[in-house]
Amino acid sequence: xxxxxxxxxxxxxxxxxxxxxxxxxxxxxxxxxxxxxxxxxxxxxxxxxxxxxxxxxxxxxxxxxxxxxxxxxxxxxxxxxxxxxxxxxxxxxxxxxxxxxxxxxxxxxxxxxxxxxxxxxxxxxxxxxxxxxxxxxxxxxxxxxxxxxxxxxxxxxxxxxxxxxxxxxxxxxxxxxxxxxxxxxxxxxxxxxxxxxxxxxxxxxxxxxxxxxxxxxxxxxxxxxxxxxxxxxxxxxxxxxxxxxxxxxxxxxxxxxxxxxxxxxxxxxxxxxxxxxxxxxxxxxxxxxxxxxxxxxxxxxxxxx
Numbered sequence: 004x005x006x007x008x009x010x011x012x013x014x015x016x017x018x019x020x021x022x023x024x025x026x027x028x029x030x031x032x033x034x035x036x037x038x039x040x041x042x043x044x045x046x047x048x049x050x051x052x053x054x055x056x057x058x059x060x061x062x063x064x065x066x067x068x069x070x071x072x073x074x075x076x077x078x079x080x081x082x083x084x085x086x087x088x089x090x091x092x093x094x095x096x097x098x099x100x101x102x103x104x105x106x107x108x109x110x111x112x113x114x115x116x117x118x119x120x121x122x123x124x125x126x127x128x129x130x131x132x133x134x135x136x137x138x139x140x141x142x143x144x145x146x147x148x149x150x151x152x153x154x155x156x157x158x159x160x161x162x163x164x165x166x167x168x169x170x171x172x173x174x175x176x177x178x179x180x181x182x183x184x185x186x187x188x189x190x191x192x193x194x195x196x197x198x199x200x201x202x203x204x205x206x207x208x209x210x211x212x213x214x215x216x217x218x219x220x221x222x223x224x225x226x227x228x229x230x231x232x233x234x235x236x237x238x239x240x241x242x243x244x245x246x247x248x249x250x251x252x253x254x255x256x257x258x259x260x261x262x263x264x265x266x267x268x269x270x271x272x273x274x275x276x277x278x279x280x281x282x283x284x285x286x287x288x289x290x291x292x293x294x295x296x297x298x299x300x301x302x303x304x305x306x307x308x
Contacts, residue, residue, distance in 0.1 A: 029240070030240060031240040031241050031274045031280075032274060032277070032278075032280055032305075032307050033241070033243055033272045033273075033274050033280050034196075034200075034203070034237065034240055034243075036048070036307055037146075037192070037194045037203070037205055038148075038150075038190075038192045038194075038205070038207070039146045039147065039148050039192040039193055039194040039205070040146070040148075040194075041087065041092050041093060041094070041095055041137060041138070041139055041148060042085060042086060042087030042092065042095050042307075043087050043092045044087045044088060044089055044090055044092065045086070045087060046086065046087045046307070046308070047084070047085070047086050047306075047307070047308055048083075048084070048085045048086070048095075048305070048306075048307045049082070049083070049084050049085075049305070049306045049307075050081075050082070050083045050303060050304070050305045050306075051080070051081075051082050051303060051304050051305075052080070052081050052083070052282075052301065052302075052303035053078070053079070053080045053081075053301065053302050053303065054078070054079045054080075054081075054299055054300075054301045055076065055077075055078050055112070055115065055299065055300045055301070056076065056077045056078075056079075056295075056297050056298070056299045057074060057075070057076040057077075057112045057297050057298060057300075058072070058074070058075050058076075058288075058295035058296060058297030058298075059071060059072060059073075059074050059297075060072065060295070060296040060297070061294065061295040061296060062291055062292060062293060062294055062295075062296060063293060067292060067293065069296065073107070073108050073109030074109050074110065074111075074112060075105075075106070075107045075108075075295070075297075076105065076106050076107075076110070076112040076114070076115050077103065077105045077115070078103065078104045078105070078115035078116070079101065079102070079103050080101070080102045080103075081099065081100065081101050081102075082099070082100045083097060083098075083099050083135075084097055084098050084099075085097035085135070085137060093138060093139045093142070094136070094137070094138045094139075095136065095137040095138070096134075096135070096136055096137075097134075097135040097136070097137065097152075098132070098133070098134060098135065099131075099132070099133040099135055099152055099154070100129070100131075100132050100133075101129070101130050101131045101132070101133075101154075101181075102127075102128070102129050102130065103126075103127065103128065103130045103180055103181050104116070104118055104125075104126075104127035105125065105126055105127070105178060105179060105180055106121075106124055106125045106178075107124055107125075107178055107179075108123070108124045110124055110125070115127075123177075123178065124178060125178060126163060126178045126179075126180045127180075128157070128158070128180065129157050130156065130157055130158050130180060130181035131154045131155060131156055131157055131158075131181065131186075132154075132155050132157060133152040133153055133154040133155065133186075133188070134152065134153060135150060135151065135152035135153075136150070136151050136152075137149070137150040137151075144193075146193060146194050146195070147191075147192070147193045148191075148192045149189060149190070149191055149192070150188075150189070150190040150192065151187075151188065151189050151190075152187075152188045153185065153186070153187055153188075154185060154186035154187075154188060155185060156181070156182070156183050156184060156185065156215070158180055158181050158183050159183065160180075160183060161179055161180065161181065161182055161183045161220060161221065162177035162178060162179045162180070163177050163178060163180070182213065182220040182221065182222045183215065183219045183220045184213050184214060184215030184216075184219055184220035184222060184223045185213070185214050185215050186211050186212070186213050186214075187211070187212045187214070188209065188210070188211045189209075189210045189211075190207060190208070190209045190210075191207065191208040191209075191210070192205070192206075192207055193205070193206050193207075194206070200237070201236060201237050201238075202234070202235065202236055202237070203234075203235040203237070203243075204232070204233070204234055204235075205232075205233040205234075205235065206230075206231070206232050206233070207229075207230070207231045207233075208228070208229070208230045208231075209227075209228070209229040209230075209231070210226070210227070210228055210229075211226070211227040211228075211229075212225075212226050213225045213226070213227070221260060222253070222260075224255065224256045224257050225253055225254060225255045225256060225260075226253075226254045226256070227251060227252065227253045227254070228251070228252050228254070229249060229250065229251040229252070230249070230250055231247060231248065231249040231250075232247065232248050232249075233245055233246070233247045234246050234247075235272075240274070241273060241274035242271065242272070242273050242274070243271060243272045244269070244270075244271050245269060245270055245271065245272070246267075246268070246269040247267065247268050247269065247270075247284070247286070248265070248266075248267050249265070249266050249267075249286070250263070250264070250265045250266075251263060251264050251265075251266075260293070261292070261293070262291070262292060262293045262294050263291055263292050263293075263294070264288050264290065264291030264292075264294040264295075265288070265289055265290045265291065266286040266287060266288045266289065266299075267286065267287060267289055268284060268285045268286030268287060268299070269284070269285060270282065270283045270284035270285060270301070271283060278306050278307055278308045279304065279305070279306050280304075280305050281302070281303070281304055281305075282301075282302070282303045282304075282305065283301060283302050283303075284299070284300075284301040284302075285298070285299065285300060285301070286298065286299045286301075
C-alpha cells in the first residue's frame with residue numbers, strides 16, 4: 004500500500020510539472036503574433052485601429068519657431084485584413100482601408116466624430132485603399148518580415164472649402180483631408196524575445212515613397228522614413244505594458260518641402276479572448292521641423308483566427 008501511494012504521488016508530481024511546463028510554453032496572440040509573425044495558410048488577421056491626433060502648437064512660425072494655434076484635430080481609422088496563403092507560412096496577402104475625419108480652426112477635438120462637414124472647418128471620408136503582401140525574405144530569420152502595400156488615393160483634393168475675404172483674398176487654406184497621391188509603402192519588422200520571456204523588443208522601419216500627378220499633392224516625389232523601437236514587458240501572457248520612440252523624416256526629392264518629428268509614448272495590450280485583443284497607445288510629439296507639436300490617442304481591436 005505504501006509503494007502504491009508513493010507511485011501515485013510521483014505520478015501526480017510528474018503530471019503537475021508537465022502541465023505547468025505546457026502552460027509556460029503556451030503563448031498568447033499578443034506574445035506570439037507580433038507584426039513580424041506571418042500567418043499560417045487559412046489563418047485570418049483583422050485589425051481595426053483608430054488614431055486621434057490633436058494640436059494647439061506647431062513649428063510653422065517665423066524661422067521655424069514654436070507658436071500657439073487654434074486647435075486642429077485629425078482622426079484616422081484603418082482596417083487591415085490579412086490571410087495566409089502559403090503552405091510554408093511565409094507569404095500573406097491583405098487589404099488596407101483608411102477613413103479620415105478632420106476638424107480645424109479651434110473646434111473641439113471630439114467634433115471629428117460629428118462628421119458634419121461644416122464649411123471651412125471639417126471634412127471626412129474614405130481616403131485610400133491598398134492591396135498588400137507580407138513575406139519573409141530570409142528563411143533563417145523567421146522573425147524578420149517585410150510588408151509592402153500600394154496606397155491608392157480616394158480623394159480629389161487635399162484641401163477644400165477655402166475662405167476668402169470681401170476683396171477675394173484667400174484667408175483660409177482650407178481643410179486638409181489626406182494627400183492626393185500614391186504611396187508605395189514598405190515596412191520592415193523585426194522582434195526579439197528575451198530568454199526570460201517577460202521582455203520583448205520590437206523594431207520597425209517604415210519607408211514610404213510618395214508619387215503621383217505633378218502638383219496634386221504636397222508630398223509627391225518624396226520619401227518618408229519612420230524608424231521605431233517598442234519595448235514590451237509581460238506581467239502575464241495576457242497583458243503587456245510597452246514604451247516606444249519613433250522618428251519620422253520626410254525627404255523631398257525636389258527640395259521643395261522637408262519635415263521631421265520625434266514622438267515618444269506608451270500603452271498596453273490585453274488578450275480579451277483567445278481570438279480577440281485590445282490595444283491602447285499614447286504618444287507626444289516632443290520635437291520636429293515644420294510640423295505640429297501635438298499628441299495622439301490610439302485604440303485598436305485585433306481578431307486572429
